Amino acid sequence: MSSPAAGRGPSPEGSAEPLSLSPSSYLVLGLIARHGPMTPYALKIRSGESVGPFWSFPHAQLYSEPDRLARGGLLSEEREPGGRRRRTFHLRPAGRRVLDEWLGDPGTEPAQLRDPALLKLSFADLGDEEGVRRLAERQGEAHRARLADYRRRAEELTDTPEDTARRRVLTIAVCIEEAHLAFWRSLLD
Amino acid sequence: MSSPAAGRGPSPEGSAEPLSLSPSSYLVLGLIARHGPMTPYALKIRSGESVGPFWSFPHAQLYSEPDRLARGGLLSEEREPGGRRRRTFHLRPAGRRVLDEWLGDPGTEPAQLRDPALLKLSFADLGDEEGVRRLAERQGEAHRARLADYRRRAEELTDTPEDTARRRVLTIAVCIEEAHLAFWRSLLD
DNA sequence: GGGTACATGTAATCAGTTACATGATTTA
DNA sequence: TAAATCATGTAACTGATTACATGTACCC
Incomplete structure (x- = not known):
């Protein structure tokens, strides 16, 4: 690396106010x-x-x-x-x-469940049952594939602190995928 | 996989202009x-x-x-x-x-799980265990409250086609909240 | 008759996305 | 050395959000 141009720019330390953090x-x-x-x-x-x-x-x-x-x-x-x-x-x-x-800070913005498939399902009364069936089939496939992907990823993790954090997150991702999968399957009775 | 009408081309029906549908x-x-x-x-x-x-x-x-x-x-x-x-x-x-x-069309854009709490959890290795515990507590409360809300809403539904569609959506919302809740509780072992 | 909740709309801003463009490395 | 892929960056756009602004009805 080249010599870091230390203190580049005017950097007026105290003038950083309006910055929203996403x-x-x-x-x-x-x-x-x-x-x-x-x-x-x-x-x-x-x-x-x-x-x-x-x-x-x-x-x-x-x-x-x-x-x-x-x-x-x-x-x-x-x-x-x-x-x-x-x-x-x-x-x-x-x-x-x-x-x-x-x-x-233990507070966070609430997670919104923005799933286009659920939006579509919520308008199922405007379409026919056949549409719902096909939607459920497709969603089943999609979630099954994701589930497999998450599980594969989880297997590759070590037990460094970093990977431990990742494992936790993958764990819940798996649980949620399972919930989705069970739901869409239940629509296919 | 189903790409919405974003596809360009000389739209043979030739009605309106390119209008992306969200x-x-x-x-x-x-x-x-x-x-x-x-x-x-x-x-x-x-x-x-x-x-x-x-x-x-x-x-x-x-x-x-x-x-x-x-x-x-x-x-x-x-x-x-x-x-x-x-x-x-x-x-x-x-x-x-x-x-x-x-x-x-049975295809939809995939649902992304954008949960700020999970983002925070994925960086848990940069903070301390106490932070994770407090986060898990708060998330537990939040999801419990949501769960109760969804269940209450579900009870008020009738069996018109419209409400049937709504019931399905609330059903999965409940399942997913349960998954969240179980997860955050499990972190509090 | 004054407050407050409901109802309606516009404007300004921003975050997220798509698209465009090009430099550098690898590989066939 | 040509092609393909990786790496890097900027520009333009636009959907979504915040903020502003006002009108109407109801009720103490």
Whole structure:
């Protein structure tokens, strides 16, 4: 790595106010805190590993979000002078503080169950039974495939703290997939 | 897998322009198909009844979305000349066709499980066990409350076709809440 | 007759997504 | 060396959310 251009930019420490923090923000902060300074591309790869299986972030967002966080003083950016002009983002103390605060706060936004299949099912009275049957079949297949995927992923985990966290999340993902699967199957009686 | 009408091309039917259809679109089309011509406010009320318990649409969207659909030729708009200048939206044949197509197509976009609590849990290795415990407690409470709410709603349903559809959806919502609840409890061993 | 909840709408903003574009490495 | 794939970045768009703003009816 080239010599980090220490303290690049004006960085007026106290002028980072209006910055709303979304799940994407915490994903970025968390990944950098865990793995050290990263490029957006590395974020993309890592995000696939952790929450990836059931919550996908488009790659463009992993370029723009670090930008935002840097503007807000939570990250610092270091840029390769030549070649690909890669940008590497570092966690700043303010970023670590925000992350710790989030981790320590037991409150979260409620999970909304936004499943297009359920929306469709809720309008089943406008269609015919045959439509519901076909929907249930397809959903059964889809959830079965996901379930298999999650189980396979869970098997590959070690018992580092990191993988332990991942295992927990995969555990509930599996439980929820099982619930979906059982439901759609029950519609096919 | 079923790609919605996002496909480009010289649309042989040649009616309206490219209009991307989101879940909000189908919610609006479906509610108007079921209950007849409606104002945005009525849409807001009805949306709370059907998918409302687990998928909330902000009211502003129920004003802008019918607009979009009307511009696309799927709805027609009728406006009160005086007073509140209420807008009432009617389903046009093209709208009914699009709705039927959607209902008949067993494919849907996959449901993503975007639960901020799980994101936080997936970063548990950056915090302490105490944080996880408190998170699990809170999530337990939250899911217990939701579960009770869903069950109460389910009890009030009749057996019209409409309510039958709603009952199915509430059934799976209950199952999923149970899965969440069991999971967070299991973390509190 | 004044407060407050219901009803209706627009405007501004933002997050998330798609699309476009290109540089660098590997591989056939 | 051509093609394919990985890696990197920006631009443009738009659906969704927040905030603003106002009208109407009801009830103490």
